[in-house]
Structure formats: C-alpha cells, structure tokens
Amino acid sequence: MSQRDAERVFAAPWEAKVFALQQSLLDAGVFSATEWAERLGAEIAKDDCRDDAEGTAYFRYWLKALECLIAEKGVASADNLTGLSADWLAAAARTPHGKPIELTLK
Amino acid sequence: MAHRHDTDHGSHMSALEARVRALETVLTEKGYIDPAALDVIIDTYETKIGPRNGAKVVAKAWLDPSYRDALQENATEAIASLGFTGRQGEHMVALENGDGVHNMVVCTLCSCYPWPVLGLPPVWYKSAPYRARAVQDPRGVLADFGIALPEETDIRVWDSTAEIRYLVIPERPDGTEGWSEEQLAALVTRDSMIGTGLALAPEAAGA
Numbered sequence: 001m002s003q004r005d006a007e008r009v010f011a012a013p014w015e016a017k018v019f020a021l022q023q024s025l026l027d028a029g030v031f032s033a034t035e036w037a038e039r040l041g042a043e044i045a046k047d048d049c050r051d052d053a054e055g056t057a058y059f060r061y062w063l064k065a066l067e068c069l070i071a072e073k074g075v076a077s078a079d080n081l082t083g084l085s086a087d088w089l090a091a092a093a094r095t096p097h098g099k100p101i102e103l104t105l106k
Numbered sequence: 107m108a109h110r111h112d113t114d115h116g117s118h119m120s121a122l123e124a125r126v127r128a129l130e131t132v133l134t135e136k137g138y139i140d141p142a143a144l145d146v147i148i149d150t151y152e153t154k155i156g157p158r159n160g161a162k163v164v165a166k167a168w169l170d171p172s173y174r175d176a177l178q179e180n181a182t183e184a185i186a187s188l189g190f191t192g193r194q195g196e197h198m199v200a201l202e203n204g205d206g207v208h209n210m211v212v213c214t215l216c217s218c219y220p221w222p223v224l225g226l227p228p229v230w231y232k233s234a235p236y237r238a239r240a241v242q243d244p245r246g247v248l249a250d251f252g253i254a255l256p257e258e259t260d261i262r263v264w265d266s267t268a269e270i271r272y273l274v275i276p277e278r279p280d281g282t283e284g285w286s287e288e289q290l291a292a293l294v295t296r297d298s299m300i301g302t303g304l305a306l307a308p309e310a311a312g313a
Contacts, residue, residue: 009152009226014126019151019226020144021129023193028138033194037268041215044234058217058232063125076132084128085121092119101117103131 015059022066031069040065151226157296159190160223160273164299165290167200168278178202181273185223194271195222201264202275203301208259209274210248210301212240213266220271224296231300241265251302274298276305 010016026033043061071078084103091103119127133139163185167174176184181198185191198220201209213219214237219227230236239247244261248254255261264272276298282290285308293310297303 010148014120014123016148016152017126017130017144020147021126021133021139023147024139024143025133026193030138033196034268037216037218040217044216058229060122063122063129066129067125070129070133075136075138076129080132081125081128084131085124088124088127088131089119089121092124093116095117097117099117101119103127105131105135 011059015062018059018062018066022062025066025070030073030075035069036065039069043068151221155192155221156225157223157294157299158291159188159225160220160296160299161291161294162188162287163190163200163223163273164275164294164305165287167202167275168290169287174202174275177275185273190222192222194218195220197270198223199264199270199272200275201262201272201301203277206259208255208261208301209272210240210244210261210263211266211272211274212237212263214238214241215265215267218266218268218271220266220273223273224299228296248302251297253302253304274301276301276303279305279307281308 010019022036025031026036031039040061043065067078067081070076070081088101088103092101095101130139130141130144134141163177166188167177173184176187177200181200182196184200185195185198201211203209213231217227217232219231236247241263244263245255248261266272276294278290279293282293293306293308295303295306298305
C-alpha cells in the first residue's frame with residue numbers, strides 16, 4: 001500500500017470517542033443510519049465555509065450532530081449536556097496534573 | 107475531598123473534550139452504552155479495518171472470474187463471503203473500471219464511505235473542495251491526484267448515500283500475469299478503490 005494509506009484514522013482521542021459513541025447509539029437503535037447521514041449532512045452544510053481543505057472540522061460536525069440527535073430523541077437535553085460539560089471542566093481544573101480526572105455524579 | 111497541594115495547576119481539558127465526556131457520562135448513566143465496548147470499537151477501526159480488506163476483494167476479482175461475476179451480481183454478499191461485513195457496508199455496489207470507463211466515488215452530502223472494505227475515509231474525502239469538485243470537475247480532481255486519463259475515457263461519478271456504498275474495481279495492471287492474489291493485492295491502493303487513483307504498476311510494488 002502507498003504511504004498515503006498509512007495516515008491516522010483519528011487525529012485525537014476525543015475524535016475516536018465520538019466515533020465509538022455514534023456507532024454504539026446506531027447499534028442500540030437510538031437513530032437510523034439515514035437519520036444520522038441527514039443530520040451530519042445538515043451540520044456540515046451549515047458550517048460549510050469553515051470546513052477547510054484539511055477537513056479538521058469533520059469530527060466537530062459529528063459531535064454537533066450527535067448532541068442534536070440525542071436531544072431530539074429525548075435521551076438528554078442540550079441543557080443537561082452543557083451542565084455536564086461544565087462539571088467536567090471544573091473536575092479537570094481541580095485535578096492535579098497527571099492524576100486521572102474523575103467526575104462523581106450528584 | 108483531600109486537601110489540595112497544588113493550588114495553581116489543575117489538569118487541562120479542552121471544551122471539546124468536556125463535551126465528549128459529558129455525552130459519554132450521560133449515555134453510560136442511562137444505559138445506552140458500555141464504556142468497555144467503546145474501546146473495542148475504536149481498536150477495530152484503528153487496527154483491523156482498512157483498505158487492505160478492499161485490496162483483497164479487488165485482487166480476488168482480478169484472478170477469479172466467478173468471484174468477479176458474483177461481485178457484479180451482489181457485491182454485498184460477495185464481499186461478506188470474505189468476512190468483510192458491518193456498518194456502512196450493508197448495500198455495496200462494485201464499479202468495474204475498464205473498456206473506456208473510469209468510476210469515481212464521492213459523498214456530496216457528508217462522508218458516506220464503504221467502511222468494511224476501506225476503513226474510515228481519508229481527510230480529503232471529507233473535505234468540502236472534494237465533495238464539490240468531484241461532481242463538477244472530475245478530470246480536474248483526477249489531475250490533482252496526478253492522474254490523466256485519455257480524452258475519450260468516460261468518467262462516471264457516483265454519489266454515495268446512507269443506503270448505497272461503492273467500491274471501485276480498478277483495472278489490473280499490465281505485466282502481472284501469473285501473480286498471486288497476495289502480490290496483486292499489494293498493487294491495490296485505497297485511492298484506486300475510490301477512483302482517485304489507479305492500481306500501482308508492477309515496478310512500483312517493490313517486489
């Protein structure tokens with residue numbers, strides 16, 4: 001295979017995680033493949049000018065599409081997700097560098 | 107909580123990472139996902155599924171006329187018979203190059219791609235310029251990839267959807283008579299199976 005085939009699948013761990021979450025929800029039947037493609041397409045289309053030639057924005061569209069679909073399907077609201085993100089950032093800020101960051105749900 | 111020794115420096119987490127953690131937390135909490143299963147999915151796509159799968163399909167099609175027919179007849183089944191199944195490969199169509207026809211695949215909507223045979227799409231496949239130009243100016247795109255086809259070649263561009271995924275079967279390079287399936291597979295690049303490349307010439311295989 002050529003060198004170009006050897007490029008990395010995910011640029012960062014969070015990209016891999018978003019991908020795996022989407023796959024799991026598809027398997028669980030939370031949404032269909034067609035619903036996903038339509039939603040992802042819509043997110044990409046919305047932000048099209050910011051999608052650079054490098055395609056670095058790609059998994060950010062995945063994350064947005066996933067957050068929207070989850071809210072739409074009544075799994076978790078946008079407010080719920082925003083609150084949890086803030087909790088994670090706060091947990092990170094109080095965790096000494098090098099220690100695993102953990103969040104205890106109230 | 108324990109007393110904080112290090113009052114200045116917490117750990118860094120980006121806003122994106124926090125959003126992903128929030129998703130994972132809520133989905134685990136509600137029983138939609140199993141965190142251990144996530145790692146299995148990631149490992150599969152990072153190490154086990156990739157264009158080498160597709161290369162085996164192409165090499166077999168070059169060598170075995172009955173397999174080639176089976177691929178034309180029902181690509182999903184023919185590909186599954188080699189053990190390549192799964193997400194985004196449910197409805198496969200094989201597009202054979204040759205006889206003055208060159209096939210090229212794009213997803214203008216997002217990034218639909220035949221994962222079981224090619225893995226996850228490369229960065230350029232997902233980019234706006236490729237998605238737009240593949241349809242409007244396929245020859246220009248091919249030129250960017252260093253491919254110049256004869257004037258009279260009919261270039262057909264196929265737009266993938268959530269329902270149908272395409273695998274291009276490139277032309278078998280000359281000078282490969284008597285080659286084994288494994289040797290042939292080494293000539294089949296990912297790009298040649300998307301249609302933005304050709305199979306490598308025998309000299310390029312470094313065999």
